[in-house]
Every structure is written in C-alpha cells, then in structure tokens.
Amino acid sequence: xxxxxxxxxxxxxxxxxxxxxxxxxxxxxxxxxxxxxxxxxxxxxxxxxxxxxxxxxxxxxxxxxxxxxxxxxxxxxxxxxxxxxxxxxxxxxxxxxxxxxxxxxxxxxxxxxxxxxxxxxxxxxxxxxxxxxxxxxxxxxxxxxxxxxxxxxxxxxxxxxxxxxxxxxxxxxxxxxxxxxxxxxxxxxxxxxxxxxxxxxxxxxxxxxxxxxxxxxxxxxxxxxxxxxxxxxxxxxxxxxxxxxxxxxxxxxxxxxxxxxxxxxxxxxxxxxxxxxxxxxxxxxxxxxxxxxx
Amino acid sequence: xxxxxxxxxxxxxxxxxxxxxxxxxxxxxxxxxxxxxxxxxxxxxxxxxxxxxxxxxxxxxxxxxxxxxxxxxxxxxxxxxxxxxxxxxxxxxxxxxxxxxxxxxxxxxxxxxxxxxxxxxxxxxxxxxxxxxxxxxxxxxxxxxxxxxxxxxxxxxxxxxxxxxxxxxxxxxxxxxxxxxxxxxxxxxxxxxxxxxxxxxxxxxxxxxxxxxxxxxxxxxxxxxxxxxxxxxxxxxxxxxxxxxxxxxxxxxxxxxxxxxxxxxxxxxxxxxxxxxxxxxxxxxxxxxxxxxxxxxxxxxxxxx
Numbered sequence: 001x002x003x004x005x006x007x008x009x010x011x012x013x014x015x016x017x018x019x020x021x022x023x024x025x026x027x028x029x030x031x032x033x034x035x036x037x038x039x040x041x042x043x044x045x046x047x048x049x050x051x052x053x054x055x056x057x058x059x060x061x062x063x064x065x066x067x068x069x070x071x072x073x074x075x076x077x078x079x080x081x082x083x084x085x086x087x088x089x090x091x092x093x094x095x096x097x098x099x100x101x102x103x104x105x106x107x108x109x110x111x112x113x114x115x116x117x118x119x120x121x122x123x124x125x126x127x128x129x130x131x132x133x134x135x136x137x138x139x140x141x142x143x144x145x146x147x148x149x150x151x152x153x154x155x156x157x158x159x160x161x162x163x164x165x166x167x168x169x170x171x172x173x174x175x176x177x178x179x180x181x182x183x184x185x186x187x188x189x190x191x192x193x194x195x196x197x198x199x200x201x202x203x204x205x206x207x208x209x210x211x212x213x214x215x216x217x218x219x220x221x222x223x224x225x226x227x228x229x230x231x232x233x234x235x236x237x238x239x240x241x242x243x244x245x246x247x248x249x250x251x252x253x254x255x256x257x258x259x260x261x262x263x264x265x266x267x268x269x270x271x272x273x274x275x276x277x278x279x280x281x282x283x284x285x286x287x288x289x290x291x292x293x294x
Numbered sequence: 295x296x297x298x299x300x301x302x303x304x305x306x307x308x309x310x311x312x313x314x315x316x317x318x319x320x321x322x323x324x325x326x327x328x329x330x331x332x333x334x335x336x337x338x339x340x341x342x343x344x345x346x347x348x349x350x351x352x353x354x355x356x357x358x359x360x361x362x363x364x365x366x367x368x369x370x371x372x373x374x375x376x377x378x379x380x381x382x383x384x385x386x387x388x389x390x391x392x393x394x395x396x397x398x399x400x401x402x403x404x405x406x407x408x409x410x411x412x413x414x415x416x417x418x419x420x421x422x423x424x425x426x427x428x429x430x431x432x433x434x435x436x437x438x439x440x441x442x443x444x445x446x447x448x449x450x451x452x453x454x455x456x457x458x459x460x461x462x463x464x465x466x467x468x469x470x471x472x473x474x475x476x477x478x479x480x481x482x483x484x485x486x487x488x489x490x491x492x493x494x495x496x497x498x499x500x501x502x503x504x505x506x507x508x509x510x511x512x513x514x515x516x517x518x519x520x521x522x523x524x525x526x527x528x529x530x531x532x533x534x535x536x537x538x539x540x541x542x543x544x545x546x547x548x549x550x551x552x553x554x555x556x557x558x559x560x561x562x563x564x565x566x567x568x569x570x571x572x573x574x575x576x577x578x579x580x581x582x583x584x585x586x587x588x589x590x591x592x593x594x595x596x597x598x599x
Contacts, residue, residue, distance in 0.1 A: 130305070130308065130309070133305065133309055133582075134308075134309045134312040134313065134316075136578075136582075137309055137313055137533075137575045137578045137579050137582070138313060138316060138571075138575055139536075139537030139538070139540075139571065139574045139575060139578070140537065140538075141537065141538055141540050141541060142537060142540055142552075142555055142570065142571055142574060143316075143320060143571060145540065145555070145556065145559050146320055146321065146555075146559055146567050146571065147320065149559035149560065149562075149567075150321065150327075150330060150559075150562070150564075222433070222434070226436055229436055229438075230436065230437070230438055230541050233438045233541075234438075234540075234541065234544055234556065235560075236559065246436075246438075249436075249438070249439060249442070253442065256442060256445075256446060257446065257450055260446050263439065263442050263443075267436065267439040267442075267443070270436050270439065271434050271435060271436065271439070272434075274433075274434040274436070275430060275431065275433075275434035278430055278433050278434055279430065282430065
C-alpha cells in the first residue's frame with residue numbers, strides 16, 4: 001500500500017468501507033461453514049428420509065417448487081428414488097469429515113517439516129525445501145487416482161492419500177513464519193532462561209504461527225473437499241452408495257440433459273460450502289493483516 | 295548467473311530423480327500388482343503366471359533399476375491393455391493435453407491480466423471488490439461441475455459447441471474455459487498485488503512527476519514490473535493445469551494423456567500410469583526451471599541471489 005502519498009479523506013472512508021465489506025465476507029463465510037457443520041453433526045435428526053432407501057416407483061421426482069414436485073421430497077429424488085435432501089445432508093457429513101481429517105493429517109506433516117526447517121536452517125532447511133519442491137512436482141489428482149484405483153476406493157484411503165499430499169502450503173508458511181520469529185528477543189530470552197529446543201518450538205514458536213496456519217488450514221480444507229468430490233466424481237473416491245456430493249453428480253450425469261436440477265443441487269451445495277470456507281479464510285487473513293497469497 | 299543456473303539445474307535433476315522413484319514405488323506399494331493385473335476371477339496359478347511373465351517376481355530394486363534404465367532411454371515398456379508401446383501412446387496423446395493446457399492458460403491470461411490491473415488501479419473501490427469476488431468464485435467452482443453446466447448451456451441449449459470428443463479446435467473451447475478457471479484466481483491476485491506494489495513505488499512517482507501520460511505510466515512502468523512474478527507463476531500454473539487436466543479430459547472425453555491415465559487406472563495398466571505420472575511431473579519440473587530462468591532474465595536483481 002502507498003505510504004508515501006497522504007491518503008485523502010475519501011480513500012480513508014473507502015478503506016474503512018472495504019474493511020467492513022471484507023468483514024461481511026468473514027461473517028458470511030462463518031455462517032455458511034457453521035451451518036454446514038451443524039447440518040453435518042445433526043444430519044440423522046434433520047434428514048426427512050433414509051438416504052439409502054431405494055424406491056424405484058418414485059425416480060427423479062423434481063424439487064418441490066418445480067412442476068410435478070412433491071413436498072415430501074423437498075429437493076426431489078434421484079435416479080433410484082432416494083430422497084435428494086437426505087442424501088445431500090449425509091453428503092455434508094462426508095465432505096466435512098474428509099476436509100477436517102485431511103487438514104489435520106496434512107497440517108501435522110507440513111507444520112512439523114516447516115517449523116523444523118525454519119528453526120534449524122542449514123541442512124535441515126535444505127532437506128525441507130527439497131521435499132516441498134519434489135512434492136509440488138507430483139500431480140495430486142493423478143497420484144490420488146492411481147493409489148485409489150490400485151487399492152480400491154474407501155473413505156479412509158481418500159483421507160490418507162489427500163492428507164499425505166496436501167502438506168506443501170503448511171510447510172511453506174510454517175517455514176517462513178518460523179524464520180521470522182527465530183531471531184526475535186523473546187525466543188532468545190527463552191533460550192537464555194534455559195528452555196529446551198522442544199519447549200521453544202512448542203511454546204514460543206508454535207502459538208505465534210498458529211494464526212497463519214489457521215488461514216492455510218481453511219484453504220487446504222476447501223481444496224481437500226473439492227478434490228474428494230472430483231475423485232468421487234471419477235469413481236475413484238468415496239465408494240457408492242455413500243452420498244458424496246461428487247458421486248451424486250456423477251450418478252446424476254446421465255439425466256442432466258433432461259432434468260438439469262439433478263446436477264445443480266449437489267453442485268451448488270459443493271460450491272457454496274467451498275466458497276464459504278474460502279471467504280472465512282480470506283476474512284481471517286485480512287484480520288491478521290498478512291498476505292499469504294504472495 | 296552461472297552459479298545460479300548450475301544450482302537450479304542440480305535441484306531440478308534431484309527432483310526429477312525423486313519423482314522417478316515415487317512414480318515407480320506408487321504402483322508397486324499400492325498392493326500386489328500381479329493380483330490386480332490378473333483380475334478378480336484369477337486363480338492362484340494365474341497370479342503366479344502373471345507375476346513371472348511381467349517380471350514381478352524379481353527383487354524390487356532390480357525391477358526399479360531395470361525400469362529407470364529403460365525409462366532414461368525413452369522406453370516405458372508395453373501397455374497391457376492397448377497392446378502398444380507406452381512411449382507411442384504418450385507421444386500420440388501429449389499434443390492434445392499440451393494444446394488444452396495452452397488454450398486454458400491463454401484464456402486465463404486474457405481474463406486475469408486486465409481484471410487484475412483494473413482492480414489495482416481502482417484499489418478498494420467496488421471494482422476491486424467485484425474482481426476479488428470473481429477470484430473467490432473461480433476458486434470455489436468444482437471444475438467437473440462447471441464442465442457439465444457448460445455442456446448443458448453451450449452444448450445442448452445454445453448448440454454452439456460440441457459436447458464431447460477430440461476432433462476439431464471447437465472441442466478445446468469448453469475444456470479450455472474450465473481449465474482456465476483453475477488458474478484465473480491466482481493469476482489475478484498476483485497481477486493485482488504486483489500492480490499495487492508497482493504503482494506505489496518511487497519510479498512511478500518520478501514518472502508521474504515527469505508528466506508522462508497515465509497509460510504510458512501504467513503499461514511501461516507499472517505492468518512491466520508487475521509482470522515479472524506473473525510470468526513465472528503462469529509457467530508454474532501451466533504445469534498444475536496439465537496435472538489437473540485428467541478430470542477435465544475425462545469429463546469431455548478429450549483423448550489426451552489425462553484421459554489415457556484415467557483409462558489405464560481403471561484397467562490396471564500400470565506401465566502407462568507410471569509413465570504418465572512421470573512425464574507430467576517432469577514437464578512440471580521443466581516448467582518451474584523455465585520460470586526461474588525467465589525470472590532471472592526479467593529481473594536482474596535475482597541473478598546474484
């Protein structure tokens with residue numbers, strides 16, 4: 001930002017308004033993510049029907065507000081007559097659980113590598129930078145598809161594969177923020193006070209980079225949810241009949257030219273959730289006043 | 295400059311070697327390959343036969359060096375399913391994926407650069423926020439879903455473009471748009487932040503003081519400096535896009551290497567899978583190397599670093 005030029009009153013107002021709007025993004029993102037989390041947790045109580053119950057006499061019933069819709073199935077039914085709203089609600093559980101567990105796995109790996117590289121420097125740092133570079137050159141979707149294709153699709157495997165692949169940004173951010181902190185006075189003070197290296201890393205460094213890592217976590221969670229949907233869409237992610245949103249789109253694909261809502265319902269859900277998580281991440285980043293996108 | 299080049303080249307070679315090992319281990323460690331190849335109805339005898347025929351009964355390190363030795367000479371073995379040399383298959387399909395990647399990158403740049411510049415010039419106004427909203431929407435859009443929507447709208451309802459397949463240039467338009475969506479957000483944000491930094495710098499102030507026209511300041515002084523990181527990220531993005539094209543090629547039945555990989559994964563055709571992973575990773579390594587070199591050429595300050 002320009003510090004050289006004196007900002008006029010109008011730019012100050014504009015900036016304040018900008019912050020307000022960005023905060024509204026944070027609020028909106030928080031609302032979306034909070035709502036989906038609640039839906040995921042209380043899914044079994046919220047779903048009007050059994051998401052796995054097949055009723056071939058009631059296939060592809062359109063959503064309630066469309067012609068031929070039935071209020072008993074607010075979002076209609078799929079090609080096997082299963083209630084779309086109930087499947088959507090259970091799909092939210094799949095997306096959220098995969099997103100959270102993937103981020104925990106990848107966050108642990110990336111943060112450990114990044115903090116070690118950033119704190120110790122030298123050879124350790126070279127190794128961490130190299131591992132990150134090598135990881136970035138490996139095409140994520142292709143490798144994930146290959147592993148799932150060879151080992152058979154399962155819920156756990158998707159989390160494991162994505163968790164082992166998506167740690168790069170955690171490592172990059174943890175490394176650069178740790179480097180900035182390493183030479184600060186309070187770290188030196190802790191060292192002089194006789195703290196062990198482990199104690200310094202866990203008690204001095206980690207709490208101070210946590211906010212940056214939280215921003216990365218939102219970005220990676222959004223990415224993990226999108227990737228899970230893409231893998232399931234290609235038939236090599238979460239196995240049927242689990243209602244993963246990606247799988248719902250894949251199963252409905254054949255009917256999309258006649259009744260486009262079959263792909264719109266799960267697609268919009270996926271889009272809104274990922275948008276919400278990204279809004280939350282962007283809001284957090286602005287609040288912290290750091291720009292990690294560069 | 296010489297030392298920088300040498301160091302960068304050495305890292306690239308090491309990464310390439312790592313990637314080779316990973317793509318080999320990937321297919322070996324994900325279970326017993328002989329069982330996968332023989333299929334679900336095979337007897338124990340069939341599995342043993344397959345194991346021997348494909349040399350899977352040899353020690354792992356011998357298999358590895360055998361594969362590396364051949365791969366270095368461009369020999370990736372033979373496909374089990376297509377009954378053709380893997381190198382032939384890749385040579386046939388790679389141009390399609392590369393064209394798709396370039397079309398995608400072209401569309402992405404045409405959209406991202408102007409929007410990024412406008413957002414920077416009108417920083418903190420509604421224009422800026424609208425552009426950032428576009429970035430957020432692009433980031434949240436599931437590529438395969440966008441592909442299906444384009445098929446319904448542009449393909450079926452408007453009838454402008456073919457829905458799927460590989461024949462003419464028209465088959466590249468929809469997949470290109472979808473692929474561009476994945477690169478637009480980061481290119482746009484980078485152009486915007488680079489432009490904001492450039493516009494706040496002393497040389498822009500000098501240019502203004504000299505009384506140069508707004509356009510000339512924007513293009514000659516602003517964009518030229520903001521473009522440096524964008525050029526290198528564009529090369530890296532192309533690498534990511536080639537890796538991500540597997541989803542889009544499958545959606546649109548565009549027969550590039552991504553589609554080839556998907557077919558091969560479903561058919562347990564592991565020599566092909568291995569080779570595609572390796573080739574795409576090596577292209578990415580090459581592109582990042584190119585990006586760093588471009589950076590060094592464009593920005594003399596980096597050569598000494």
